[in-house]
Amino acid sequence: MKNHSFRYLVIGQSLANAGDVFYIVALISIVYDMTGSTFFVSLVPLIHTFSTFLSGLIAPLIIDKYKLKNILLYSQFSKMILLFLLAIYSLTFVSLYSIAILFILVGCISFLDGWASPARNSMIPRLVPTDNLIKANSLVSLSDQSIRLAGWSLGGILLALLHPNGLFWITFSLFILSTGLMSLLVDPKQKDTVPREKTSIKQALFEGWQIIFKNRALRTIHLLIIFEAIANTVWLSAILYVFIQERLKVGVQWWGYINTSLFVGILLAGIIGYKSAFLKERLVPTVIVSSFFVFLTTLFFGFNVFPWLALLLIGFNGLFDQLKGIFLQSIVQSSLDDHLLPKVYTAQSALITICFGLSTALVGIVSDLFNVVYTFIGASVFLIISFVIVINMKDTLQMKHE
Numbered sequence: 303m304k305n306h307s308f309r310y311l312v313i314g315q316s317l318a319n320a321g322d323v324f325y326i327v328a329l330i331s332i333v334y335d336m337t338g339s340t341f342f343v344s345l346v347p348l349i350h351t352f353s354t355f356l357s358g359l360i361a362p363l364i365i366d367k368y369k370l371k372n373i374l375l376y377s378q379f380s381k382m383i384l385l386f387l388l389a390i391y392s393l394t395f396v397s398l399y400s401i402a403i404l405f406i407l408v409g410c411i412s413f414l415d416g417w418a419s420p421a422r423n424s425m426i427p428r429l430v431p432t433d434n435l436i437k438a439n440s441l442v443s444l445s446d447q448s449i450r451l452a453g454w455s456l457g458g459i460l461l462a463l464l465h466p467n468g469l470f471w472i473t474f475s476l477f478i479l480s481t482g483l484m485s486l487l488v489d490p491k492q493k494d495t496v497p498r499e500k501t502s503i504k505q506a507l508f509e510g511w512q513i514i515f516k517n518r519a520l521r522t523i524h525l526l527i528i529f530e531a532i533a534n535t536v537w538l539s540a541i542l543y544v545f546i547q548e549r550l551k552v553g554v555q556w557w558g559y560i561n562t563s564l565f566v567g568i569l570l571a572g573i574i575g576y577k578s579a580f581l582k583e584r585l586v587p588t589v590i591v592s593s594f595f596v597f598l599t600t601l602f603f604g605f606n607v608f609p610w611l612a613l614l615l616i617g618f619n620g621l622f623d624q625l626k627g628i629f630l631q632s633i634v635q636s637s638l639d640d641h642l643l644p645k646v647y648t649a650q651s652a653l654i655t656i657c658f659g660l661s662t663a664l665v666g667i668v669s670d671l672f673n674v675v676y677t678f679i680g681a682s683v684f685l686i687i688s689f690v691i692v693i694n695m696k697d698t699l700q701m702k703h704e
């Protein structure tokens with residue numbers, strides 16, 4: 303990847319992702335120290351998810367009005383300003399009686415994420431040729447998952463050393479750097495963009511959904527996304543915690559081991575996708591094989607009682623699931639004109655949020671009423687349906703080349 307703008311995009315988003323993790327770590331610490339309440343702490347991810355979802359709903363209007371580079375730049379700049387206000391507020395004004403203002407700032411920061419993610423994913427095919435999309439998406443995946451793997455641990459260490467407010471200032475500094483890198487982006491296809499006719503607000507909001515329904519490849523991929531978003535709720539930390547206690551019957555430290563194994567598998571997928579020309583030439587067989595092994599490892603994990611085998615199963619699950627995701631994302635990016643891609647990504651983001659949110663509540667109920675094993679059986683049912691869809695619709699899963 304010799305494209306300078308692509309490098310700026312990946313590095314800038316990596317810095318922003320690290321900042322997102324650090325500020326959540328600091329925020330959770332402040333909220334818990336101030337309230338001593340798990341309920342108030344749980345509001346942090348809830349507000350984040352809800353705000354991101356609302357932002358995704360109106361994102362098509364923003365995408366219609368502004369260039370992708372400007373969306374990335376202004377969203378990062380706005381988050382930087384809000385994080386500065388959050389750092390000042392947490393240092394001087396915050397108290398139990400004014401915690402609502404803290405949550406409002408969190409909601410505003412999360413609201414901006416609903417624009418940045420679709421814009422970034424849509425920018426990738428504008429910066430790299432179609433033949434390099436799998437390599438580019440693998441590199442982005444590798445960067446994202448590395449931040450996820452190391453960010454929380456590093457955030458905890460920095461929290462102990464610098465306390466929450468110091469961590470806020472580190473986050474603010476990371477967003478300064480990220481904003482600077484976003485300003486250096488050059489979109490080579492922007493000059494080729496043909497001005498579009500003005501559309502109504504309703505038409506703009508639903509355009510991404512209409513594109514998905516009309517395009518066979520996108521329709522297939524988003525069916526897979528629905529079933530897999532539902533199935534993936536079994537990997538929530540709360541479900542894994544119960545599984546470790548009731549099924550594996552080991553100490554809580556295995557919670558960390560299993561999460562680490564999952565992320566190692568995901569990281570390996572990024573490396574393999576980046577390095578392997580063999581798999582790139584066998585895109586559809588790779589997606590089929592990956593879909594089957596995701597189903598198989600999920601089912602076996604649910605019935606397994608051996609801790610070390612659980613590490614292997616979840617590691618392989620992360621590898622095959624992420625490898626399939628990289629390839630499917632590359633198909634989506636090659637299937638559409640550049641100006642339509644952001645609309646599809648905003649619809650996709652809303653779809654994942656809805657499915658994941660509803661199924662999160664469902665798996666919790668199933669786990670409480672029956673047994674945690676039944677959640678993995680249910681997830682396996684959705685995954686085998688996904689595998690059958692891949693087999694039957696494999697002819698639609700082709701990358702278009704320039």
